[in-house]
Amino acid sequence: WCNTWKMTINFCKTVLIYLSKRTLPSMFTYSFNGYTLERVSECQHLVVFLSQDMAWSMHIHSICNKALKKLGYLQRALRVAPQETKLLAYQTLIRPILEYGSTIWNPWKQCYINKIKSVQKKAVHFIFCRYNRDFSSSSNFAALNLSPLFNIRHTKNLKVLYGLVDSPRLISLDSYIRFHIASSTWSHHDLNISPFYARTDMFKYRFFFPRSIKH
Template sequence: MQPNPAKCNVMHVHFMRNEPNYVPLTIGDNVLEEKSVVKLLGVLLQKNMKWDYQVNEMISKSSRRLFMLYILKRYGAPRDDLVFTYITYIRPLLEYASPLWHSAITKQQCTQLEFVKKRAFKIIIGYNNYTGYQDTLEILNITSLQDRRLGVLAKFGSSLVTSGRFTSWIPENIKPERTLRSFNKYCVPRCRTNRYGNSTLPSAIRILNK
């Protein structure tokens, strides 16, 4: 296979304070363009492995679709239809590829994602009838985004365990001969940095051990 230089880029991942000087990569006589953010399968990856661009992109796309709720609400659409519109067209944008980034985003980013949901709730319920986020969750029988992402991450971990192909990614601990008060079924990898500890696999394993 011969890569097309016009469609290839370079992103150097590093966590040092001072970025080192890299040797330019080439395909033939073409020097590949270096980028700090690359979109891969709809996910924005940064060279520092943070999720600022991805979270901002999800917030921007989902916020634009809130206009759908405004229009439906204006023309008297019933509440069930508004909830269905939110679940079908807006919430998926706030959860795209969540097992990859859920455990690594900051509290502020988590709050920003939930804020989009609060705006949708105010449209669905009506600004005058909105009494609070938790109350609206119960009224509409909807789970918070954070709880949903935890469930999706747990489901992702379970799928790896039962896949056969990726079972070795989540190895089981050897069961002791005697019963212990605390025993983790799956082996949690040793994480020397918080960045790795908050990544997908260690976080999924911790959820499965609960």
């Protein structure tokens, strides 16, 4: 395929990763032009960290640490800046780090949800310049017209699902979406989507299709 379409692969930046939770997954060796691909358990692709078990813990730790480092810089650089400037800095420099590609890695474990939420809370303390313990960052989200990041990720997933249903030519919907055929139209409509049966948490929680359809 590469030779047909004149595509050159940089094998120094190309690795092989198996996505499976099996203790002993089936392993194969892939070679191209005499070069054998290195097998890894985790890698980075377009800023998103992928792991073999699709747990996303490594990616969430990475983005939270990156966002906190940038927040620390803003606290020093904008210490006496007005509130509007601090809010704009958060929205343009920190929040995109916590949202990029979230349709793929949206966490379902509460510990990871809280870890991302804590970054937003610290940003609210920075915006109001209030670091005392009696200051409630959660109750001041509305004052800044900020939505919790969990709600933003949920809304983004629903938008992606709607876009796929509204533009079926983008992908083959038969492989991902099953419309419910009801005998009565009184309680259902022709775009009612049947939920997926998920036997494993990897499929139930770690892909946006089953979760978005359920919601």
